[in-house]
Amino acid sequence: MKKNAIILGAILASIFSFAQVGIRTVVPSASLHLEPTSISSPTGMDGILIPRVKVFPAAQAKGHTVFLSQHGTLPDGFYYWDGTDWVSFISNFNRLYDDAIYVVTGSGYSASGNTENNVLFSTLKAYDPTGFSVSGNQITVGKSGTYLVSFNSALKKTVGTVNENRAIYTYRIKKNGTTVLTTSNSLTNEGTTATSVALSGILTLAQNDVVIVTIQKTTETGSTVYTGYGTNCITMTYLND
8 A cells, every 4th residue: 555655656746747747658748648558559458538428517628528428419429618619529521522512514505596595404413412403404402591603604606797796695594583693795796706604693592493594695787696615514502501
């Protein structure tokens, strides 16, 4: 008993003298420095066991950490006190995908001329496309929320008429038939020329809303023939609910 008291006293003295504790090391590099029994072949006794609790304790300071297990509603995992709330550690993060991005692509337009025509879409790409779909150039929204919607397309004119005016092309993003974003671009009066367009904005979308994009050509005498080229793309990035 006397021997144990002497050892304990020596440990406490080292703690108060140097304010550093080393376990399996005589030269601690921090306030608490732990070394494993073996770096290459550790045993089940190596490591740190964070206190496991079923409910959160009364936090004493920021950084207070516990492992929550068998809680009534919250998932098992590490939690820390941020001074106001208990916050869960991120348990898994995969940078190979972003489940907030929905990309719809296609090519071409439904027609030419001076009428309002549809921009064509046919393919939807997303990590989790549940509820989202594209059919008949219509994009059906699968999740309600606020989105950053970005659109880009390109067109060209291969037929020209002498003395024709500059052509203006208006693109409209519509939600349930109502225009919510619009922009215009133009082509010179050369016989063969091309242009591209980009449009973006913040939209509030509800589940089952239908989004389409149209193009309409105005202000030109002479040829009304134009065609899309390259890829039409509309990207919807989910921001919040």
